[in-house]
Amino acid sequence: MFEKFTNLAKRSITLSQDEAIALGHDFIGTEHMLLGLVRVPESIAGQILGEQGVTADQARRQTLRLLEAAGVSANGGREATEALAVIGIDVEEIRRRADDTFGPGRFKFPRPGYTRRAKTVLELTQRESIELGHDYIGTEHLLLGMLAEGEGVGVQVLGGLGVDPAALRTTVLDRVRAPAS
Amino acid sequence: MSAENTPAVLAGQVTSSDPAVGLRAVVSLRRLLEELERLHVDNARDQGWSWQDIANALKVSRQTVHEKHAPRRKTTGKEN
Numbered sequence A: 001m002f003e004k005f006t007n008l009a010k011r012s013i014t015l016s017q018d019e020a021i022a023l024g025h026d027f028i029g030t031e032h033m034l035l036g037l038v039r040v041p042e043s044i045a046g047q048i049l050g051e052q053g054v055t056a057d058q059a060r061r062q063t064l065r066l067l068e069a070a071g072v073s074a075n076g077g078r079e080a081t082e083a084l085a086v087i088g089i090d091v092e093e094i095r096r097r098a099d100d101t102f103g104p105g106r107f108k109f110p111r112p113g114y115t116r117r118a119k120t121v122l123e124l125t126q127r128e129s130i131e132l133g134h135d136y137i138g139t140e141h142l143l144l145g146m147l148a149e150g151e152g153v154g155v156q157v158l159g160g161l162g163v164d165p166a167a168l169r170t171t172v173l174d175r176v177r178a179p180a181s
Numbered sequence B: 001m002s003a004e005n006t007p008a009v010l011a012g013q014v015t016s017s018d019p020a021v022g023l024r025a026v027v028s029l030r031r032l033l034e035e036l037e038r039l040h041v042d043n044a045r046d047q048g049w050s051w052q053d054i055a056n057a058l059k060v061s062r063q064t065v066h067e068k069h070a071p072r073r074k075t076t077g078k079e080n
Helices: A005-024 A030-036 A045-049 A056-068 A077-086 A089-102 A116-131 A140-149 A155-158 A166-177 B007-014 B019-046 B051-058 B063-076
Strands: none
Touching: A005 A045, A005 A140, A030 A045, A030 A056, A030 A116, A030 A140, A030 A155, A030 B051, A045 A140, A045 A166, A056 A155, A077 A089, A077 B019, A089 B019, A116 A140, A116 B007, A140 A155, A155 A166, B019 B051, B019 B063, B051 B063
């Protein structure tokens, strides 16, 4: 899936997982992918989002507002840990030992997985790259993929911050198609 | 171990007739299993194990383990 990703796109993907964990979510949604893009300001998507006035802080606040309103739990996957405690498995003990043996943070439980919508965005991201005739996948394609999917929380966050998705798509395409200067 | 958490009580919960309790435990176990597999496959590769060695130990085909773990290791720059 990520073989053709540029280093900046890979970094934004890694950051989206970090954002999900930091916000106490046990899934990676389009909202975390958006945060990942915003947090790589030197990338094309990060640059454009910055020009639109989107900051990581704002996007994070907007994300939490939307998810809280939707009743999404932000307890860091405590249910999963508790379900294992019920059958006598102490996740914290496993974490302590894994940190000792393999290094801090290598063991992540529950490791957030992509939501269905985020998976769709990743598929559309590949399609955007192909349609533009590119042989790599950059942050610009991720942003285009997210806008093409159009209904994820990521796009809602942008809308809440006053960014028009259709206009943003045009901006990204203009930037990508412009002859290199 | 608290009074509510004696082995007998735990055993009762594992075999609880409430589907929600049992299924929740199964899903969480699966996630734990996946995380432990990832950790130990990474450790084996870091220690120089071949994909075939790992496949044998996990009792799956080399293709299965390679398809599951090699892309991630490439993406994270741990392998070429």
